[in-house]
Amino acid sequence: MGCSNCSSDGGTPRGCKNNGNCSSGGCNKLEVFDWLSNIMLPSGQTPYDIVEVRFKNSRKGFYRNAKGIGLSVGDVVVVETSPGYDVGVVSVSGELARIQIKKKAPGFKPIEAKKIIRVATQEDVDKWIQARSLEKEVMYQSRTLAVNLNLEMKISDVEYQGDLSKATFFYTAEGRVDFRQLIKDMADKFRIRIEMRQIGSRQEASRLGGIGSCGRELCCSTWLTDFRSVSTSAARYQQLSLNPQKLAGQCGKLKCCLNYELDMYLDAIKSFPKAETKLHTEKGSAYHIKTDVFRKQMWYAYEGDSASGLIPVNPDRVREIMKMNLDGKKPRELNEYVVEVKIKEPDYENVVGQDSLNRFEHAFKKNNNNNRKKKKPGNNRPVDAVKSGENPQQAKAANPNQSQNPQGNPGAKGTSENPNNQQQRNNRPNNRRRPNQNNSGNESPQ
Numbered sequence: 001m002g003c004s005n006c007s008s009d010g011g012t013p014r015g016c017k018n019n020g021n022c023s024s025g026g027c028n029k030l031e032v033f034d035w036l037s038n039i040m041l042p043s044g045q046t047p048y049d050i051v052e053v054r055f056k057n058s059r060k061g062f063y064r065n066a067k068g069i070g071l072s073v074g075d076v077v078v079v080e081t082s083p084g085y086d087v088g089v090v091s092v093s094g095e096l097a098r099i100q101i102k103k104k105a106p107g108f109k110p111i112e113a114k115k116i117i118r119v120a121t122q123e124d125v126d127k128w129i130q131a132r133s134l135e136k137e138v139m140y141q142s143r144t145l146a147v148n149l150n151l152e153m154k155i156s157d158v159e160y161q162g163d164l165s166k167a168t169f170f171y172t173a174e175g176r177v178d179f180r181q182l183i184k185d186m187a188d189k190f191r192i193r194i195e196m197r198q199i200g201s202r203q204e205a206s207r208l209g210g211i212g213s214c215g216r217e218l219c220c221s222t223w224l225t226d227f228r229s230v231s232t233s234a235a236r237y238q239q240l241s242l243n244p245q246k247l248a249g250q251c252g253k254l255k256c257c258l259n260y261e262l263d264m265y266l267d268a269i270k271s272f273p274k275a276e277t278k279l280h281t282e283k284g285s286a287y288h289i290k291t292d293v294f295r296k297q298m299w300y301a302y303e304g305d306s307a308s309g310l311i312p313v314n315p316d317r318v319r320e321i322m323k324m325n326l327d328g329k330k331p332r333e334l335n336e337y338v339v340e341v342k343i344k345e346p347d348y349e350n351v352v353g354q355d356s357l358n359r360f361e362h363a364f365k366k367n368n369n370n371n372r373k374k375k376k377p378g379n380n381r382p383v384d385a386v387k388s389g390e391n392p393q394q395a396k397a398a399n400p401n402q403s404q405n406p407q408g409n410p411g412a413k414g415t416s417e418n419p420n421n422q423q424q425r426n427n428r429p430n431n432r433r434r435p436n437q438n439n440s441g442n443e444s445p446q
Helices: 095-104 122-148 180-190 201-208 232-237 262-269 315-326 361-372 383-388 392-398 419-426
Strands: 050-054 060-064 076-080 085-092 116-119 154-160 166-172 193-198 285-292 297-302 311-313
Touching: 050 095, 060 076, 060 095, 076 122, 085 095, 085 122, 122 154, 122 166, 122 180, 154 201, 166 201, 180 193, 232 262, 297 315, 311 315
Parallel strands: 166 193
Antiparallel strands: 050 060, 050 085, 076 085, 076 116, 154 166, 285 297, 297 311
C-alpha cells in the first residue's frame, strides 16, 4: 500500500506522504474526494466551520473550527478529547462536510461538537509517531496478560491517544467477559489510562484489512463504512450454493458483497412465475429445481424419475402449462416445451481486442518470396530471366549496373568470373546457352 518515494530504511513502504505516520496506515484507505472544492461561496457567506478528522484506521469524527484556522484536506491537527488531546488528519472540510454530517450523523449538534485546538506542531507530530510505534508491542503484551487470566477474548488492535495518556483496546468475544482484573494489570504495566471496546468480526476485519477472494482489498477497509446484515436468503435469490467456505469472508461472516447485486436479482425474479407451483403432465408431476436468471430458464425434474434429469423450460412456457393445469388439462411431457438457448461462445483468440498471434506469418512469407527472386551467388543472370525464358541480354539491358568482363580477365572492369562457373555454364543444355552475338550488340565470352 505504500509509495516508493516515501519508504523507510531498506525500501519497505510505510504509508503515504507522512512516511508511515498517516492515521490510516495506507495510501487510499477511506479517502474522500472533495468534488465541491472548486465551488465559490457567495459573497458574505462564511465557510462551514465543521470539519471531519480521520484517526487510526476507519475511526472518524466531526470537530468544530471555532478559531477560524485555515484548514485543508491532509492537514494534521490537534483536537480536544476527554481527557487530554488527540492528533488526526483532516479528511473533509467545507460544504462537503455539511453533506457528510447529514448522511453519517443526522442528530449531530454543532454547538456540542469538540473543538480543534491548533495545527499540529513538530513536537505534536513526534509524540504521535512515538504513540504509533508503541501500539504493536503493547498489543502483544496485553494478549499475554489476557491468556494468563484465562479470558475468552481476542485483543485485535490498540490505539494510543496523541498525548500518550490513554490507550483504547479493541477486542472480540463470543459472550460477556469480565476484564476488571485485566484492566488493573494493564494499568500497572503500561502506566496509562485503559479503555476496553468490544467490536464485531466485521469491524475487526475493517481495522486489520486484507485481500479478499476477488483479489482486491477488503471493501470494509477501503470504502465501506456501514455494515448491513447479510442473510443466506441473499445467496438463495442469486442461485448460489450454500457453501460456507465460498460465502464467508475474511471475518468469518457472510460476504458483504452478497448485498450488492441483490436488488437486481429481486427485480429480475419478479418476471418469473412462482417456483413453488408444480407442473402436472401426463408423464407425471415436475417440481422446480433452480432458475437461471441470465438465460431465462427454469429447471424442473419429475418426481421419482431421476433418469429423466433436469429439464430447462422457458418462463413463458411455464405459465402456459400452469394455465393448462388450472383449466384441468395436462400436456404430454415437458420435453415438448424445451427451447434451446443459443449462447454465443466468446472468441478467446481476441478477447480484449489484441492482435492475432499469427499476424506476422504473412509478412514472413512475403519476405521469403522476395529473397528467392534475388540473384544467386556466382551467377550474373537474373533468376527471373532464367525461369521465364527471357533473353538474358534484355534483362541485362534493363539492369545496366550488371556488367560482364568480356575477356574473362579478373583485372578488367566489371564483375570477375570464376573459371569453374564458366565451365559449368558451357556444359548446360542448348536451350540454356547464351544467345548468339547477333541477337545482342555485345560479344559473348568465348
